[in-house]
Amino acid sequence: DLGKASLKQAILAGAHLEGVDLTKAHLEGATLLGAYLEGAFLQGASLEGANLYEAHFEGARLAGAHLEGAYLLGTHFEGKAIGDDELxxxxxxxxHFxxxxxAADLRGIFLNNRxxxxxxHPGNDQYGYIALADVxxxxxxxTVVDWAGLKRLGDERIARPLNVEEEEGAQPGERGLPARAERAVDMLLRAQEVSDVVVSYVTRSPSLTKKLLERMVREERMQQETQQxxxxxxxxxAVRANRQLAVVLRTQGLNEAADRFAYRAHVLQKRVLWRSGASALGSYFFSCFLDMLAGYGYKPGRTVIAYISTILSFAIIYFSLGLLVGYxxxxxxxxxxIISIISFHGRGFFPGGxxxxxxxxxxxxxxAIIGLTIEISFIATFTQRYFGK
Known part of the structure; x- marks a missing residue:
């Protein structure tokens, strides 16, 4: 346990520090060239000016770490599988390694222009990608990062708290559980004899047994609600992380990458609406419609497909009806x-004769109604995207 340790200017090149607890440690100006910090706990650590060239942070937790002026050339933040001998x-x-x-957790880290x-290495499809919320x-x-290789953010898989104080003591103990859970287990084991007596008494009392079962049902329901x-x-x-990254990328002229993360934020927001209950169902279905129609303005090809599909579908209907009634x-x-195009844009007015x-x-x-809906949605979506209105 090296939490809050002072290792300023330390030479730790190539050091094996896998799984070490360096929470809030002081590593300013340290040389960690090629160091192995897989699975390390570095929440809130001070790494200002540190040399992290090709260091290994696979599985590391760096939430809230200070990396101002750090040298991260070729640093490994992706996930990986540990071989049998190494494990x-x-x-x-x-x-319990x-x-x-x-991939590494980089939420809330501090960077600067140095x-x-x-x-x-931000991650891969097999083991996931780095988390970047609130950076x-x-x-x-x-501009030096290969954003094409970062297909999505790891924030979509992380449900741990971002607060550094809340994560202190979360390291696995002897049973492989976080420290708080370990203490809870110890308390339960010390109370085992008392609990055996209580259970024996409760099982002989129908009223107490009923109350116990009702409490178990309530706790199970509460657990499900907590999980949801x-x-x-x-x-x-994850929505917030994608939006934040899109804004920063756009300010540096990386519009294509920014569009990809902005679109991903809309997709994730749709999942939020789905899980928000019946009150958000209207917003959810409208979001699905905008995604299908234009990809929230980021996939205009979908609008072209919707337009052509509508025109051709109704043209087939008009031709079929003409055959049926003798036209x-x-x-x-x-x-x-022609009739289909006029109906789509002309709101149901037919040519003379x-x-x-x-x-x-x-x-x-x-x-005509479908055409009006598509046109309004198309204009509103693209206005929102390009003009922010």
Whole structure:
């Protein structure tokens, strides 16, 4: 346990510090060149000006760490699987070291314009990607990062608290549980004899047994509600992380990458609405419609597909109705297409000399409504995206 240790200017190049607790440790100016910090706890650690060239932070928790002026060229933040021999060595002194490490947790870290992020490894599809919610970017140069390789943020999988104080003592104990859980287990074990006597007494009393069962049902329901709340908060944090990153990327001219994360934020917000209960169902279905129609303005090809599909579908309907009612001579496929286009944009007005039947007029009115809806949604979505109104 090296929590809050003072290791300023320490030379730790190539050091094996896997799973070590360096919470709030002082490592300003330290040399950690190629150091192995897989699974380490570095919440709130001070790493200002540290040399982290090709250091290994797979599975590390750096939430709230200070990396102002740190040299992160080629630093490994991706997840990985630990080989059998290496895992055996690590578990000799960290008994519950994880066999599969996720990508690093970088939520709330502090960066500045002197932080070097060249060629960092942000993650992969197999083991996930780094979490970046509430990062203090501080004018760091983001153009040197390969954002195309960061397909999504790891915030979507993390449900742990961001507060550093809340995470202190969360390191695994002898049973592989967080320290708070370990203390709770010890208390339960010390009370085992008393609980055996209580259980024996309760089982002989029908009224107490009924009350016990009712309490168990309530606790199970509360546990389910807590799990649902954590799931909802996880998606909300992921929405925030994607929006924050999109804003920062756009300020540095990385519009294509920013668009990708902004769109991802909308998709995750749709999941938030779905989990928010019946009161948000209207917003959820409207969000689904905007996603399908134009990808919230980030996928205009979907609007083109919707437009063409609507025109062709109703053209087929008009042509089929013309055959059924005897308009074979007057409604050709091309004329049916013209009628469909006019109905879509002209709100049901037909060319002179053409008298539609009642079924055709009904479909024309439906197409006019669909066309108006598509046009309004298209304009509103793109106005929101490009003009922020």
């Amino acid at each position: 055996k060595r690590l578990r000799a002194w960290v008994p 994880l066999e599969i490490l996720p 932080t070097n992020l060249d060629d960092i 203090h970017w501080g004018d760091v140069n983001l 709340h954590l799931e909802l908060e996880r998606f909300r944090a 074979r001579a007057s409604i050709s496929p091309l004329y049916a297409l 053409f008298l539609p039947t009642f079924p055709m007029a009904v479909f024309a009115a439906c197409e």
